[in-house]
Amino acid sequence: MKQLVVLIGCAVVLLGFVGCQSTNKRVEVIIEDGGQFPEFLVGTWKANKGGWEIVFEPDGTISSAVIPLGRTKVKPGQTTVVPMKLGGKGVYKAGNWLVQYSPVSRELTVEIVIESFRAQIGPSAVKGSTRDYLTGTVSEDGKLWDVAWLSVPKYIVDIPERRNQELPIDPYYNEAKTVLFEKVVEN
Numbered sequence: 001m002k003q004l005v006v007l008i009g010c011a012v013v014l015l016g017f018v019g020c021q022s023t024n025k026r027v028e029v030i031i032e033d034g035g036q037f038p039e040f041l042v043g044t045w046k047a048n049k050g051g052w053e054i055v056f057e058p059d060g061t062i063s064s065a066v067i068p069l070g071r072t073k074v075k076p077g078q079t080t081v082v083p084m085k086l087g088g089k090g091v092y093k094a095g096n097w098l099v100q101y102s103p104v105s106r107e108l109t110v111e112i113v114i115e116s117f118r119a120q121i122g123p124s125a126v127k128g129s130t131r132d133y134l135t136g137t138v139s140e141d142g143k144l145w146d147v148a149w150l151s152v153p154k155y156i157v158d159i160p161e162r163r164n165q166e167l168p169i170d171p172y173y174n175e176a177k178t179v180l181f182e183k184v185v186e187n
Helices: 002-018
Strands: 027-031 043-047 053-056 062-067 072-074 079-083 089-094 097-102 107-121 124-138 144-159 162-166 177-183
Touching: 062 097, 062 107, 072 079, 072 089
Parallel strands: 027 097
Antiparallel strands: 043 053, 043 177, 053 062, 062 072, 079 089, 089 107, 097 107, 107 124, 124 144, 144 162, 144 177
């Protein structure tokens, strides 16, 4: 019993020094010169294709993103459940994300990870994971972000005729695509 009291006492002291904060950061932010995330990048950015929409916070983290996969709004490190148009539901589990910015070159890079997803429509489903890389230069006026977008997906179909069959990915699909993001002017 005395050992248990000592052990609990040590745990309380250790937690006092360390704290109960989670070390699991959902969005890692890297600013190349060690400075602050620029104010002109804070806000909502919408793409001209793919359905992308990314919301940057003042500390450089991303609070949410609309991803091309189902045009679904997801949050880093969280699971999102949405109803499907033809019945069923879509479940998206976002992983940890990355934001990196270089003030010298004005290059902004974002990595969005969807650890797993499943879109159920009746007896059929598509599931898998995606990792998207968005990298490009932000214009001098801070209103446009010209991006090369590379997606690395894994898709598995689950239909009555074929259970858990991984779909081949067309090599063209894995080539970087050009996407132009525009900062949304908020009133």
